[in-house]
Amino acid sequence: MVNAEKFNILFSVVVLISLFFLIPLNAASDTAGEVSFSDRQKILEKLKKLAKDTHTITAIVTQEKQLSLLKKKIYIDGSVVIIKNPNVFRWDIVKPDKSIIIIEGETMTIYHPDVKEAQVYNLSENPIARNTVNFFRTTLWGSYTEIEKKFSVTILRKNNEIVFQLVPLSKTVGQYLSSILIYYDEGTGFPRGFEMTTPKGGKTVTRLSNIKINPEIKTDTFKLKLPADVWITNNPEHSQCDIK
Template identity: 25%
Template sequence: MKKILSALLFLAMTTGAMAQEKEMNQVEITTFRKEVIAKTKEITSLSTDFIQYKHLSFMSKDIESKGSMLLQIPNKLLWKYSLPFEYSIAFKDNKISINDQGKKNKVDIGNNKKFAKINNLIVGSISGNMFDEKEFKISYFKSGKRSIAKLIPLSKDILQYISQIELYFDEGQSTVSEVKLIEPSADYTRIVFKNRQTNIKLNDSSFSN
């Protein structure tokens, strides 16, 4: 189970700011939160390509992967890696389906609170709907034209794998452009989203892997 949890968390991550970060004041925080929450409420589905960079302290170069992602609110999600190898993971009907280069595995998450939290974390990271102060200690920053939300999980289950989540929002965008998950070891993964489309028509077969 721990191996599967680590694999799931490996999927949900991304990058640091280039410009200097400045902490938002309370008025800016309120405005930012209202705008993001209002826009994400309008999203029913999302399709995007992504590039993932896995940073490991003992390696001189990040490991790069590419793929695509589908999301249907509230609880259907498919990550599909195409390079450097084929790998996909689908969340559907309280089940996780993993296809590792043709080797398939299924996990029932219906009665597993830990898996449920991780599923919510992944969906929330992508949609930007993660401003739950019962689950996270949150701080907000500006960096150039980007807005950043930094979340520290309060759950001990999540803290085993993630010490901080960073969500990056480009100006005028309703969904996150990058997500960064920082592990307790200080290693991290960053995923950059590209070619995003919202509210497209999806059906059950779209989430089969």
């Protein structure tokens, strides 16, 4: 798999877990207007407070991907579980193929049980994985000052929604990512979802349902033991890896 494809997969995973509410089908239109400086500060303070009060999240996920190299769209169904402290995440995908994605500590694991394959990333040694996970942590928990260090952020108002438009400042990131649109409900201040586009015309739209804020999470939710015959495809020297 080429580096661009790896970046797209990792970034899709992390952006999904950082934006956990339903995105509307329509994107920001020409009728959307940029908010004033004073309104911008009020919006950021409100979102920061709401993020502070959110500790755990669960939701059902549906994702639609349109990749430039494929004629047909890809549809993904699954569920996510996220805990703020410590920063841990689990995404169980059931369609089109079963897979489990877990981030715990400095490790990201992507496990494909039907084909007995997995990828295990050490975040301290993999800059792409580390940077995308850091983006997740800052975005999800309201560290907007950190976001503005890496993205040009425009805040728009459209009907009863607030739309954040993020454009990467890095030319390297810009090779793989054109922009991210984040939608917030103005009445509640909660994010409703996102749309990610790439320079080659790719687009990923994610919707979530059955959202629960601060539910009780089972202690073994993030325990994953890979079978002994699993092939770690990004580390051929090791045929198995246990996450306990």
